[in-house]
Amino acid sequence: MESTPPTLSRKAQIDQTATALFRRRGYAATSMRELAAALGIEAGSIYSHIRSKEELLHRICFRVADEFMAGLRAATADDLAPAAVHLRLAIDSHVRVLIRDTDASAVFLHEWRHLSEPALSEFVQLQRGYEAAFRDMIARGVADGALRTPDPAFATLTLFASLTWLPNWYRPDGKLNPDQIAERLTDQLLGGLATDYNPTT
Amino acid sequence: MESTPPTLSRKAQIDQTATALFRRRGYAATSMRELAAALGIEAGSIYSHIRSKEELLHRICFRVADEFMAGLRAATADDLAPAAVHLRLAIDSHVRVLIRDTDASAVFLHEWRHLSEPALSEFVQLQRGYEAAFRDMIARGVADGALRTPDPAFATLTLFASLTWLPNWYRPDGKLNPDQIAERLTDQLLGGLATDYNPTT
DNA sequence: ATTGTTTGCTAACGAACGTTAGGAACCAGT
DNA sequence: ACTGGTTCCTAACGTTCGTTAGCAAACAAT
Structure with missing residues (x-):
């Protein structure tokens, strides 16, 4: 109870x-x-x-940040798995957070700049680490031949662009349920990168 | 003079x-x-x-909208060209506006919601027409076999996501000059769609 | 019965907001 | 010399902002 x-x-x-x-x-x-x-x-x-208006923003931003970070940790927990698998799990986890908590994610993505110091710096640091992790996964995937892209850094940008855009178009009452969206988006984003990729459908 | x-x-x-x-x-x-x-x-x-603070926002948003629209018209001026060519020119034009006027573009993309009626509705209508034009180009490209994607609507979303993300990472003092960026981005975005695509490099 | 927590109110604080009025300096064209 | 436009000022307007103080009702736990 x-x-x-x-x-x-x-x-x-x-x-x-x-x-x-x-x-x-x-x-x-x-x-x-x-x-x-x-x-x-x-x-x-x-x-x-x-205590204050900003406390509200602070709690929203850092709670979502925690969820993203926890998802990333879970996705990369298996040290032995190849980078491409880590990446797939990480994208999937990221999408599921975006879908499960669309409003909070949108605030996380667009309103964090209104945080004041020192929270702002702390937030930016978290953000940078998160992005760097994705960049590393892609780079390692390219290095071991599982992924293919003419420009890994640019591929990372495109990936985050697509992920960040999701809250702009996702509607809970759409045709696909959250699981299907997560699966499809993950497939589509990875399909453009993988040298040999077979979606789970 | x-x-x-x-x-x-x-x-x-x-x-x-x-x-x-x-x-x-x-x-x-x-x-x-x-x-x-x-x-x-x-x-x-x-x-x-x-006259007012909002007049500033209004002028910025609608000036950039005009530039995007003019670019789209120029890109699709040749009625006889295939849809994939229209699309390439339209993406290229869009990227050039983003790069030439990064600040104004970012305001256009993120601050338009603070417009009040009736300007707000007018703006949203312009925006919808612009996006619809891109969706149509992709759909026609798929129909005539020049483009390939499992989901044209989703491809349009991904395309706009990448375009909208550009002001977030573009720095004028970067390694590539504006022309190179526009070319590379256009190549990359179209490369993921085209059935047979040879970048101009 | 009492105590403490949760929840909410009214009233107001000082600060910041967008905006206006009225006047003055400057400069170009006639 | 005069005129009209451009530019900027000081001073202030009414409004809204985030926030606080002080008080009170409701309720759960002891």
Whole structure:
């Protein structure tokens, strides 16, 4: 059972509503009074649960960052697996986070720059490490012949471009369910790179 | 010669500085006092040249939209050319706009949602038409056998994803000059689609 | 019964916001 | 010399911002 109330705790509700608003209108353009109205309470009441507006953004960004990082660790846990397998699992994990938590992912991707120091630097560092891991996987895949691309660095950019674009077009009520989307996107992105690639379909 | 002063007109300077600020900090998070400070004047002075803050955003967004549209028209001017050629020229033109005017392009891509009606609807309509044109070119290219992709709609998404991502990584002081970037990006994006493609290099 | 936690209110603070009014300096063309 | 346009200033307007203080109701645990 739970020690917390049966539904979402108020703080969790605030996080959720703030995430949706930050995504739709942008962090800077969302006022605390707007957030309060969406929750059906007054602006001042929010501060019984949080310390500041930026704390909301901070929690969203770093929670999503944690999910991405955990997925990456799980995908590369098997040291003996080839780089191309690591890459496939990592892309798949990344897509699943994007789909499971589209609003928070969109905030993570576009609103992080409104963090202030020192959180901003910490976030950027996490981001760089994450991207570097993908670049390494692709480079190792090319080195061992499993992947083929005229320009690994550029391939990494294209990969992240496609991943980052997903929240812009994904609709939960679309024809494909999340698993199918993740599978298809992974297949498509890897299909363009692999020298010999057979999708699981 | 020119009837305007030798350097940029003040209004053009304001546009330029606003573009850079809107890009770096976001439209909503950029204050008129910040903009004024960057120009070395007082906030009130700006209103001798413009009517409102949103007018700045409006001008940036619709000017870039015009450039994209003009490029698309030029690329598809030759009715007799095959769809794959139209597509190549259109991608090339798009990339050149992105590179020539990176700041304005980034504002166009990310800040347009802060436009208010009716400009917002007008902008969205332009955007949809532009994307539809690319989708059609890809679909026709697939139909006539010049292009190959398991999912034309998804290919269009990936294409726009890569294009939209460019301002995020492009640096004018990089190794490649604008022409080389445009050529390489066009080659790479089309290379993944074409059934038989020989880059111009 | 009491205590502590959660939740929310009203009222207001100082700061920052976009914007305007009114005036002044400068400069080009007549 | 005069005129009209461009440019910028100071001062302030009304509004909205994030946030705080102080208080109160509801409820769970002891």
